[in-house]
Amino acid sequence: MVISMYAPNVKVIDVGRKPLDDYVFDAIISFREGVNDIIIKGRGDGISRAVDLYWRLKDRLGDSIELVNVEIGSERFKGRKRSYIAIHVRRRY
Amino acid sequence: MVISMYAPNVKVIDVGRKPLDDYVFDAIISFREGVNDIIIKGRGDGISRAVDLYWRLKDRLGDSIELVNVEIGSERFKGRKRSYIAIHVRRRY
Numbered sequence: 001m002v003i004s005m006y007a008p009n010v011k012v013i014d015v016g017r018k019p020l021d022d023y024v025f026d027a028i029i030s031f032r033e034g035v036n037d038i039i040i041k042g043r044g045d046g047i048s049r050a051v052d053l054y055w056r057l058k059d060r061l062g063d064s065i066e067l068v069n070v071e072i073g074s075e076r077f078k079g080r081k082r083s084y085i086a087i088h089v090r091r092r093y
Numbered sequence: 094m095v096i097s098m099y100a101p102n103v104k105v106i107d108v109g110r111k112p113l114d115d116y117v118f119d120a121i122i123s124f125r126e127g128v129n130d131i132i133i134k135g136r137g138d139g140i141s142r143a144v145d146l147y148w149r150l151k152d153r154l155g156d157s158i159e160l161v162n163v164e165i166g167s168e169r170f171k172g173r174k175r176s177y178i179a180i181h182v183r184r185r186y
Contacts, residue, residue, distance in 0.1 A: 048140040051176040055167040070163040072180065074148040083144040085178075087165065 010037040015050045023053050024060060031061075031091050037068070040087040043077070047085045054087050066092050103130040108143045116146050117153060124154075124184050130161070133180040136170070140178045147180050159185050 011030045013023055027038055040057075042050025058065065068088040074081050104123045106116055120131055133150075135143025151158065161181040167174050 042141075045138075045141050047144050048135075048138050048176065051140050051165045051178060054165060055174065055176050058167075067165075070165055072144050072147060072160075072163055074151075081148065083141065083148050085144060 009035050010039065011035045012039045012041055013053075015040060015042040015046045015053055020049065020053050020056055024056050027053075027057055027089075028060065031065075036091050038089045040089065041084060042087075043075075043084045044082050047083060050085050050087060054089065057089065064091065064093050065089050102128050103132060104128045105132045105134055106146075108133060108135040108139045108146055113142065113146050113149055117149050120146075120150055120182075121153065124158075129184050131182045133182065134177060135180075136168075136177045137175050140176060143178050143180055147182065150182065157185055158182050 011027075013026060015023060023040075027040075030038060040050050040053055042048070042053075054067070058067075066089070068090045069086075070088070071086040073084050073086065075084060076082075104120075106119060108116060116133075120133075123131060133143050133146055135141070135146075147160070151160075159182070161183045162179075163181070164179040166177050166179065168177060169175075
């Protein structure tokens, strides 16, 4: 897991099968509660959804967030390689 | 289209529904023919496949390629917004 690499006020959102707006809501609440950085993580088919989530969040929050970094990686999962994406977003105000 | 922004020896590979190895082959041939930079582009559900393609290429070519940049974007397509990814890979030797 990557979580431990990040500071306490960094939140990792793992994009799974819930409706995207659930994750958008989760992110907005987190920013309001004082989180500065969010890592949107998507694995396998979830990679496309992670990018969609980023843009949905960007549409909602506009210039109050900035894109810090986009990382693509590969990890072992159940004996197979699986790609992931980690989209690092920061609150600007 | 983004293609025109790139120099002549930059190749754009649009990841569609063909088997991934077809694109891997296409990329390897391009590098051999003198292309220095490849932009792997995936749209919508193709985003996940674009990342898979990058890693398949990386597994094949190892340190002879480097990841220059990963861009995520959003564009209009048939009246809807659609996310995309553009993975910029460079030949190192």
